[in-house]
Amino acid sequence: MDKSVLGKETQEFVWEVEKGKIGDFADAIEDDNPAYYDDGHHVENSTLRGVVAPLTFGTRLNFIRGAERIDLKLDWHKVLHGEQQFEYFKPIRPGDKLYCKTKIVEIYEKSGRSGTMTFAVAETTCRDKNGEIVLIARGTTIERS
Amino acid sequence: MRGKRIYFEDINVNDKIPELVMSNLNRTQFVKYAGASGDFNPIHHDQTFAEASGFKTVFAMGMLSMGYLSRILTDYFGVGNVTKFGVRFAAMTWPGDNITCKGIITKKYTDGARNLVDLDVFCENQKGEKTLIGSATACLPQKG
Numbered sequence: 001m002d003k004s005v006l007g008k009e010t011q012e013f014v015w016e017v018e019k020g021k022i023g024d025f026a027d028a029i030e031d032d033n034p035a036y037y038d039d040g041h042h043v044e045n046s047t048l049r050g051v052v053a054p055l056t057f058g059t060r061l062n063f064i065r066g067a068e069r070i071d072l073k074l075d076w077h078k079v080l081h082g083e084q085q086f087e088y089f090k091p092i093r094p095g096d097k098l099y100c101k102t103k104i105v106e107i108y109e110k111s112g113r114s115g116t117m118t119f120a121v122a123e124t125t126c127r128d129k130n131g132e133i134v135l136i137a138r139g140t141t142i143e144r145s
Numbered sequence: 146m147r148g149k150r151i152y153f154e155d156i157n158v159n160d161k162i163p164e165l166v167m168s169n170l171n172r173t174q175f176v177k178y179a180g181a182s183g184d185f186n187p188i189h190h191d192q193t194f195a196e197a198s199g200f201k202t203v204f205a206m207g208m209l210s211m212g213y214l215s216r217i218l219t220d221y222f223g224v225g226n227v228t229k230f231g232v233r234f235a236a237m238t239w240p241g242d243n244i245t246c247k248g249i250i251t252k253k254y255t256d257g258a259r260n261l262v263d264l265d266v267f268c269e270n271q272k273g274e275k276t277l278i279g280s281a282t283a284c285l286p287q288k289g
Binding site: 021045056076 | 150151167177178180182183186187194198199207209211215216218221227233
């Protein structure tokens, strides 16, 4: 892992949220909640009407076409996902354009029986067109030695 | 199970929320999740790559289990009511594993005008090992 990327931040990239992608994602976690598919749903315990994204849909943020990525210079044979956190401020809906930036906020090492592992924490903040925060995603990547 | 609207008054510390069991996970589920999420790290679908990385076979994305775990939150509290959700990936999930998603209320409190509940959440495999360990917060309406 290239530890010199600590503190580095990407250019802003745009995440255009598509309804079909929300449905495909919900289908992949086998969640048939109509809130992810049906604009006219009446799910009793849902606070929101219309289609919204599932809680872990933000995993797509790591794979947006055309988005700048910070190259950690990882050996992909040794990579594990260590942790993932989301903070939700506003619902994510089809047609939303979210303006996002990713920053490497922490890099550290831990030694264990299997050698030294290196951890990198990437934080992505997504804002709506008014600049209000919609989602903060924080992911920890681990590289085994 | 997806149910009725849950109110702040309905919740007590140490309550367990309804579980979800995903049985006998298979590689097709991993591939489907790869397509839907965009995560094409070959370690989750390519046997040759997995073996070259020192693993007996491919294993599930942690995010797939986190996706299953998310369902117990949105099924119980409703879509739109979860404000925080985080996990640590503690053990790998292999093809053939059974995963049970569980949650227990740890705290009930108010923050300004908001009624909040915190939970411990986790996924457990058929051996009783925790594969994901995390927490979540939900913001709930009051019966008024």
